[in-house]
Amino acid sequence: MTTPLAAKIARDYGTPAAVIDMDRVERNIARVQAACDAAGVANRPHIKTHKSPVLAKLQIAAGAKGITCQKLGEAEVMADAGIDDILISYNLVGDEKMARLGALQAKANMTVATDNSTVIAGLPKAALLSGRPLSVVVECDTGRKRAGVETPAEAVALAREIAACRDLRFAGFMLYPTEPGWTEAQRFFDEALAGVRAHGLEPGIVSTGGTPNLKNVGKLRGATEHRPGTYIYNDRMQVAAGVAGWDDCALNIYATVVSRAGPDRGILDAGSKTLTSDTSGLEGHGLILEHPEARIVRFAEEHGFLDLTRSNTRPDVGDVVRIVPNHVCVVVNMMDEVVMVRGDEIVGILPVAARGKLR
Amino acid sequence: MTTPLAAKIARDYGTPAAVIDMDRVERNIARVQAACDAAGVANRPHIKTHKSPVLAKLQIAAGAKGITCQKLGEAEVMADAGIDDILISYNLVGDEKMARLGALQAKANMTVATDNSTVIAGLPKAALLSGRPLSVVVECDTGRKRAGVETPAEAVALAREIAACRDLRFAGFMLYPTEPGWTEAQRFFDEALAGVRAHGLEPGIVSTGGTPNLKNVGKLRGATEHRPGTYIYNDRMQVAAGVAGWDDCALNIYATVVSRAGPDRGILDAGSKTLTSDTSGLEGHGLILEHPEARIVRFAEEHGFLDLTRSNTRPDVGDVVRIVPNHVCVVVNMMDEVVMVRGDEIVGILPVAARGKLR
Numbered sequence: 001m002t003t004p005l006a007a008k009i010a011r012d013y014g015t016p017a018a019v020i021d022m023d024r025v026e027r028n029i030a031r032v033q034a035a036c037d038a039a040g041v042a043n044r045p046h047i048k049t050h051k052s053p054v055l056a057k058l059q060i061a062a063g064a065k066g067i068t069c070q071k072l073g074e075a076e077v078m079a080d081a082g083i084d085d086i087l088i089s090y091n092l093v094g095d096e097k098m099a100r101l102g103a104l105q106a107k108a109n110m111t112v113a114t115d116n117s118t119v120i121a122g123l124p125k126a127a128l129l130s131g132r133p134l135s136v137v138v139e140c141d142t143g144r145k146r147a148g149v150e151t152p153a154e155a156v157a158l159a160r161e162i163a164a165c166r167d168l169r170f171a172g173f174m175l176y177p178t179e180p181g182w183t184e185a186q187r188f189f190d191e192a193l194a195g196v197r198a199h200g201l202e203p204g205i206v207s208t209g210g211t212p213n214l215k216n217v218g219k220l221r222g223a224t225e226h227r228p229g230t231y232i233y234n235d236r237m238q239v240a241a242g243v244a245g246w247d248d249c250a251l252n253i254y255a256t257v258v259s260r261a262g263p264d265r266g267i268l269d270a271g272s273k274t275l276t277s278d279t280s281g282l283e284g285h286g287l288i289l290e291h292p293e294a295r296i297v298r299f300a301e302e303h304g305f306l307d308l309t310r311s312n313t314r315p316d317v318g319d320v321v322r323i324v325p326n327h328v329c330v331v332v333n334m335m336d337e338v339v340m341v342r343g344d345e346i347v348g349i350l351p352v353a354a355r356g357k358l359r
Numbered sequence: 360m361t362t363p364l365a366a367k368i369a370r371d372y373g374t375p376a377a378v379i380d381m382d383r384v385e386r387n388i389a390r391v392q393a394a395c396d397a398a399g400v401a402n403r404p405h406i407k408t409h410k411s412p413v414l415a416k417l418q419i420a421a422g423a424k425g426i427t428c429q430k431l432g433e434a435e436v437m438a439d440a441g442i443d444d445i446l447i448s449y450n451l452v453g454d455e456k457m458a459r460l461g462a463l464q465a466k467a468n469m470t471v472a473t474d475n476s477t478v479i480a481g482l483p484k485a486a487l488l489s490g491r492p493l494s495v496v497v498e499c500d501t502g503r504k505r506a507g508v509e510t511p512a513e514a515v516a517l518a519r520e521i522a523a524c525r526d527l528r529f530a531g532f533m534l535y536p537t538e539p540g541w542t543e544a545q546r547f548f549d550e551a552l553a554g555v556r557a558h559g560l561e562p563g564i565v566s567t568g569g570t571p572n573l574k575n576v577g578k579l580r581g582a583t584e585h586r587p588g589t590y591i592y593n594d595r596m597q598v599a600a601g602v603a604g605w606d607d608c609a610l611n612i613y614a615t616v617v618s619r620a621g622p623d624r625g626i627l628d629a630g631s632k633t634l635t636s637d638t639s640g641l642e643g644h645g646l647i648l649e650h651p652e653a654r655i656v657r658f659a660e661e662h663g664f665l666d667l668t669r670s671n672t673r674p675d676v677g678d679v680v681r682i683v684p685n686h687v688c689v690v691v692n693m694m695d696e697v698v699m700v701r702g703d704e705i706v707g708i709l710p711v712a713a714r715g716k717l718r
Contacts, residue, residue, distance in 0.1 A: 014431075014455040014718045048660060070661045072373075090661065091617035091626075093677050096373040115618050118676040146662055147618040147626050258450035259474050259506040267450075267506050273692045274717060278636035301407060301688055302429045302449065303505055317477040318452050329660060333632045334693055336715040356695040356715070358633060359373045 001290050001313070005344045006254055006320040012346065015256040015320060016270040018331065018338040022347060024250035025055065025232060032214060032231045033063045039218025039226075044068050044087060044207065046229030049329045051354035053081030055232060066109075068227040072100045073357020079108040081353075087111045087137070087207070089174060089227065091119045091147060097359075098122055102129025111135040111205065113174050115147050120161050120168070127167035135171035136162045137205055140192065142177045142185035152188055156195030163201055170196070172203030177220055178213060189222060212241040235328035236287055237280040251338070252289070252322040253331065255304065257315045266315060268296070268304035270323065275304065276330045286323040291315060296323070360649050360672070364703045365613055365679040371705065374615040374679060375629040377690065377697040381706060383609035384414065384591055391573060391590045392422045398577025398585075403427050403446060403566065405588030408688045410713035412440030414591060425468075427586040431459045432716020438467040440712075446470045446496070446566070448533060448586065450478045450506060456718075457481055461488025470494040470564065472533050474506050479520050479527070486526035494530035495521045496564055499551065501536045501544035511547055515554030522560055529555070531562030536579055537572060548581060571600040594687035595646055596639040610697070611648070611681040612690065614663065616674045625674060627655070627663035629682065634663065635689045645682040650674060655682070 002010075009017050036043040042065040047056050056067050056078055066085025069075040075086050086108050092101060104110050105126060114120050114136055127134040138158045141148030149155050155173065163170040173192060177185030189206070196203065206223050208216075211230040218226075230237070233251040234244035253274060259267035275285055277299060285296040285304065291314070295307040308314045315321060325331045332338070332352055340348045361369075368376050395402040401424040406415050415426050415437055425444025428434040434445050445467050451460060463469050464485060473479055473495055486493040497517045500507030508514050514532065522529040532551060536544030548565070555562065565582050567575075570589040577585075589596075592610040593603035612633060618626035634644055636658060644655040644663065650673070654666040667673050674680060684690045691697070691711055699707045 010453050011455055014453065014459075016717055018717075090628075091676075093615050093617050093628075094369050094373065096370055100373075115620055116676050119617070141620055145621075145624065146659060146664070148620060150620055256452050258452050258478070261474055261500055261507055261509055262504075265504065269449075269452075269718070272635070272637055272689055276631070276636060277638070277689070278631055300505060301692075305505070317450075317475050330631055330636070333660075334715075335717055356693075358375055358377075358694055359628070 002320045005341065006322060008346060009254045009339060010256065010320045013339055015254050016274045017254045018251060018335050019254055020233065020251045020338050020340055020350070021342065022340050023342050024248065026058065028232050028234065028248060028250060029059055029062045032228060035214060035217055036226055037063065041218045041223055042225035044225045044227045045232065046070070046227045047074060047078060047354070049229040049332065050232055051332060051352045052350055053078055053083065053353055054350060056083055059232070065225060071357060071359055072097060072104065073359055074354040075104055076100065077354040077357070079104050084108040087227070089113045091115060093119055093122060095125065098125040099129065101126035105130035105132065105134055111137060111171050113137050113139045114158065115139040115149050117158070117161060120158065120165070124165055124167040133167050133169045135169045137172045137174045137207065139174045140188060142175045142188055143181040144176055144178065146176070152191035152195055155192040156199070159196045159201055160199055170201050172205030172207070174207045175220070176209040178210065179216070182216070182219060186220060189220060193222060211238055212243055214243050230329060233328045236282055236324050236326045240282060246324065249324045251325070251328050251332070253286070253325060254320055254322055257317055257319045257321065260317050264307065264309045266306035266308060268306060268321070269302065270304045271302040272299040273301045273334065274331070275299065275323070275325055276327070276334065278327045278330045280327040282326050286325045289322045289324065291321065361679045364700065365681060367705060368613045368698060369615065369679045372698055374613050375633045376613045377610060377694050378613055379592065379610045379697050379699055379709070380701065381699050382701050383607065385417065387591050387593065387607060387609060388418055388421045391587060394573060394576055395585055396422065400577045400582055401584035403584045403586045404591065405429070405586045406433060406437060406713070408588040408691065409591055410691060410711045411709055412437055412442065412712055413709060415442055418591070424584060430716060430718055431456060431463065432718055433713040434463055435459065436713040436716070438463050443467040446586070448472045450474060452478055452481060454484065457484040458488065460485035464489035464491065464493055470496060470530050472496050472498045473517065474498040474508050476517070476520060479517065479524070483524055483526040492526050492528045494528045496531045496533045496566065498533045499547060501534045501547055502540040503535055503537065505535070511550035511554055514551040518555045518560055519558055529560050531564030531566070533566045534579070535568040537569065538575070541575070541578060545579060548579060552581060570597055571602055573602050589688060592687045595641055595683050595685045599641060605683065608683045610684070610687050610691070612645070612684060613679055613681055616676055616678045616680065619676050623666065623668045625665035625667060627665060627680070628661065629663045630661040631658040632660045632693065633690070634658065634682070634684055635686070635693065637686045637689045639686040641685050645684045648681045648683065650680065
C-alpha cells in the first residue's frame with residue numbers, strides 16, 4: 001500500500017527521502033512554546049535536531065528567547081542567518097575554536113558552557129578577539145554522568161574562576177535534571193546557588209534540557225529557561241517517553257521495498273546510512289506506519305531488514321512506506337535536505353544548512 | 360599525550376576531524392590488487408567506503424577493472440568524473456530511478472543487480488532512455504539473508520527473464536559467500552551455472568564481495584571478480600576479522616578530550632554524529648591509539664563517554680587523541696571532507712564527493 005503522497009515523493013524525489021510535515025512542525029513549535037510560557041520558563045530550543053535557520057526563526061517568532069547549539073559550526077550557520085542569542089552548550093577547547101568563537105561573539109551574543117578550568121583558561125582568547133566579554137555558564141552533572149561538574153562546590157569554584165576573569169562573565173548554570181533524580185538536582189542547584197550568592201554572584205541563566213523532560217518544565221525551582229530539541233520533529237523515542245503521539249511525529253523517512261526474497265522477510269532501501277544504528281534503547285529501528293507489526297530488525301548500510309513474521313499485511317516490491325525513526329536528530333544529521341509537505345501537498349525543499357559541520 | 364601531527368590537525372582544522380594517511384591508502388590499494396591478481400580474479404572495489412572519485416581512480420590505476428556503487432547518487436558522481444565501468448549492486452525500483460539510470464547508462468557502462476521480477480520489469484525503461492541494452496546480474500543469497508534469491512532455480516528463472524527482454528543483457532551472478540557456508544555457496548552457484556547454461560546463457564560476471572572475505576578471494580570456483588570496499592581504509596572490524604593490522608588502518612578520527620568530570624571518566628568531542636552508533640558487534644566504539652585500555656562506552660550526539668577505570672595513563676582536558684572507528688564506511692558517510700596526511704605531514708583536503716546522496 002502506497003499513499004498518494006508517498007507515490008508523489010517517490011516520483012518527484014525518489015527514495016529514501018526525509019519528509020517533514022510543516023503543519024505538524026508548526027503545531028509542535030506552538031505547543032512547546034505554550035508549555036514553557038505556562039511554566040514561566042523561557043524557551044531556548046536546541047537546533048541540533050533540525051539544523052535549519054529557517055526553522056530556528058520559526059521557533060523564535062513563536063516566542064523562543066534564543067537558541068542552543070552543540071558546536072561552533074552550527075552556531076556559525078545560525079549567526080550568519082541573523083540569530084543573535086546563542087548558547088553553545090559544550091566545552092570548547094583549543095585555539096582554532098577560540099578564533100571561531102571570537103568571530104561569532106563579534107556578531108552575536110554568545111554564551112558557552114564549561115565544566116573545567118582548562119576550558120575557562122582558554123575562553124578569554126575568544127573574548128579578546130571579539131572585543132567584549134563572553135558569557136559563560138557552569139555545566140552541572142545532575143545524574144547523566146555526561147559533562148558537568150559532580151558537586152556544587154566545584155560549580156561554585158568554577159563560577160568564581162569565571163567571575164575573576166576580566167573578559168568573562170559568569171552567566172549561570174546549565175543542568176540536565178531527569179527522572180529519577182529531581183530531588184537530588186534541586187539540592188545540587190540550591191547549594192550551588194547559595195554558594196555563588198555568598199560570593200556576590202547571581203546566575204542570570206538557569207537552564208534545564210531535553211524534550212523528554214518537557215513534562216517537567218519549570219519543575220526545578222529557580223530554572224529560567226529550557227532547551228528542548230527533538231520536539232520540533234519528535235520520534236519513536238519521544239512517543240515511548242510519553243511526550244508525543246504518533247501524530248506529533250513530523251518527520252518520516254519514505255522508503256521503498258526493494259526485495260521480498262522470502263515470505264517472512266523483505267528489504268527496505270533505507271539502511272544505517274539513512275536511519276543510523278542508533279536504537280536509543282528501543283527494539284527495532286523505527287515504526288513503519290503502513291505495517292506497524294513489521295519489524296526493522298537490522299541494517300546493512302543501504303538495506304533495512306524487515307521481519308514480517310508478525311505482519312498480516314505484507315508489502316510488495318515497489319511499495320513505498322513511511323517510517324518514524326527511533327532518534328530523529330541523528331537521522332537529519334546525515335542528510336543535506338528534507339522535503340516539506342503540508343498534509344498531502346509537497347511545498348518545497350528545506351536545506352539542512354548546518355549539517356556536515358563536524359565541529 | 361598529543362602527537363605533533365594531532366596538534367597540527369587541531370590547530371589547522373579543529374576536532375573532531377577525519378584524517379587519512381595516503382601512504383597507507385596506497386599500500387592498502389596495492390596489497391588488495393595484488394591479492395586479486397594472484398587469485399586470478401578481477402578487482403571491482405566498492406566505493407561506498409570512500410565516496411571519492413579521486414580514490415576510485417587510484418584503485419583503477421592500480422589495476423581495478425571498474426567499481427561498485429550501492430546507489431545512483433554514488434554512481435552519478437563517479438560517472439561524472441569519467442569512470443565508465445560501474446556495477447550498482449542493488450535492486451533499483453521506480454521511474455525516478457530509471458530516468459537517472461538511463462542517463463548514467465548513456466555515458467558509462469552500467470551493470471545493475473536484481474533479485475526479483477518487479478525490478479526486471481522496470482529496467483527496460485532505463486535501457487530505452489539510454490538507447491542501448493543494460494547489463495543485469497542476478498543477486499543470489501548465499502547465507503546473509505540480505506537481498507538475493509534463495510534458490511538456484513529462482514536465479515535461473517530471473518536470468519531467463521532478463522535474457523528474454525530485448526533491452527536487457529544477462530550479465531551473470533552476484534553473490535556474497537561468507538564463512539561458514541562456502542560449500543553451500545559453491546553448490547548454489549554450480550547449480551545456477553548449470554541451469555543457465557542449459558538455456559544457452561553464460562555468466563560473464565561472477566562477483567563475490569567483502570573485505571573480510573579477502574582471505575577467501577578466488578575460493579569460489581568460477582568467480583570472475585571481487586568487490587571489496589572497506590580495505591582502502593580498514594577499521595577495527597577488519598582487524599577483528601583478521602584481514603588488517605592496526606598499521607593498515609588508514610583513517611583515524613582525531614578528537615579532543617573536553618571533560619574529565621570524574622577520575623575514572625572523560626568526554627571526547629566525538630559522539631554518535633561523528634563515529635555513529637554502529638558497533639558492528641564489537642565492544643565499545645573504537646580504539647583510542649594513545650589509550651588502548653580506555654573504553655568508549657557510549658555516545659551522546661556530540662559526546663563520546665570514556666571509561667578510564669582500566670587505564671594506567673589518563674588523558675587531560677585538551678589532549679587530542681586518535682581513534683580507529685569500528686566501522687569506517689558509516690563514519691565517512693557523515694562528513695563532507697577528510698584531511699589527507701603522509702606520515703606527519705598534512706598534504707591536503709579530500710572532499711567526500713558522493714556523500715549526502717541519500718539515493
